[in-house]
Amino acid sequence: MNVRSVLVVARQVVNEAGRRRLLLALVLLTVVVIALTVWGVSRVDDLRNAGQPLSDAQKKTIVSQLLILVMFMFSWVLSLAAVFVASPAISGELESGIALAVLARPIARAEYVLGKWLGLIALVVAYGVAAAVIELVAVQTVSGYQPPHPFEFLGFVVGEGIVILTFSLMLSTRVAGMVGGVIAAILFGIAWMGGIVGGVGAAFNNATITHVGTATKLILPTDGLWRGAVWSLEPSIVIAAQQQAGPAVAANPFFAAEAPPAAYVIWAVAWIAAMLALAIWSFRSREI
């Protein structure tokens, strides 16, 4: 394994995103979203309940829920952007012919795939962390609300992006970008629905439906990590309210009663490693 070759390919991925103005588009749109959120959060102080100002606990609950909704949108943008960028990352270069000249250099297929993966991860981490940190700091500055587990939140959201990115890159070793993108986006949606279905199963104590939800969380661990991100943003009063409501709220994709167990996080990391290995194997055995 030649680390230098891996880094050359990774740098090209980042370079391309910069030169094609993908990063610029993301930054501009993100600034708009953050500005809107800050404005929205700043208006919470003006809310009245029967003519009376809201209590601090009520404000905290509203701000935390607003933050979860905005971050939900961010996580979708991050994940779908990862799908759009990763799905054609290899297949697009094969179709255009760019890969022919590169792969005729002394670079192993595994180095090429790893380089693409690292470059894409750099993009997802940079965008995910920057956007989330700015949003969290902006909300805290305006409302004084700080979520209880901001670092865990970053880990879960970026992890979700890396899962779908790795899956899309694996598809990119075999199918056209358009096809891989559609497959990854649909499965991402199914995994999200699977989380809700599993919650419905838990709410109505139906083992079969609960198992369907658990299976989707294991097959594509995006929604499972998203639940971790939600938990990281919830203040203790929200968690206490949920626990009182019992399993009935488990189906709500914007609530999480507890953090995913460590075993699940380990599973997600192992899943990413296995998917990357599959991508390398798939590309090595591919005829160009």
Next chain:
Amino acid sequence: MAIANGAIRLEHVTKRYAKVVALDDLSLSVEHGVFGFLGPNGAGKTTAVKILLGLTRPTSGSGSLAGAAFGSKASLGRIGYLPELFRYQSWLTAREVLALHCELAAIPGARWPSEIDRILATVGLADRGTSRVGTFSKGMQQRLGLGVALLDDPAVVLLDEPTSALDPVGRHDVREIIRGLREKGTVVFLNSHLLSEVEQVCDAVAIVDRGKVVAQGDLAKLLGTSSLRVRATGISREARAAMARFGELDDGADGAIVIKGIDRERIPELVGAVVASGARVYAVEPQHESLEERFLSLLGQ
């Protein structure tokens, strides 16, 4: 420069895609000079090059490129390649594309600027080095691709239809570049369906059709078969029979008789026989078969 185990070696290479046979028991050996791999579209030329580079695996057979296994780093580190489908990163400048390939080829960083300058001058892009590839015409992209293939003086250069997007000036330039490579001792493998291109620069050729080599050897030998046009009147049946002993007869459009494959040393003997039969001979014109005629006759077999 001589390469141990030969520059290019293909031994009984067969490649099947489902029911299609792209290459059928192909054997080739190139040691030096400019080798033309000639065939119509779909003959298997690009498949052969992709197998040499390890981009595609042969169904059966073996061989080597630049003295090492197909697709090995040892082999790919000593070659240059211009693909038939040439596309380079549109978001980079020509210099950046060349720098990327310098890096992939592990050329020491201190040498990049001079090497890139030399290459840009060689392929006629010296004044466009800082332009984005996305602004290049197809011909300019093909010139850049040729430059990428020539970086760091590789021992073997594989060119797949290198002039397909070029104008006559560009084609002339490429021929000059290929001649320059031959003088340096670089082995050039030229895939082409353009006979004039091959005829002008190649030392040896293989003609391939439907995955099979139908003729192979020195260009001079391959074209060595000569024919003779005889214009005469009063040719009797006996005279034709006498002429047919020297080669295959064909009637020319202007009433002349063409004797194909005649040995040049026997031309006076043939003329004597025709005259002796009572015919009146007006002209005897030795002719060389062009590569195009040879190509068409081979593909027609």
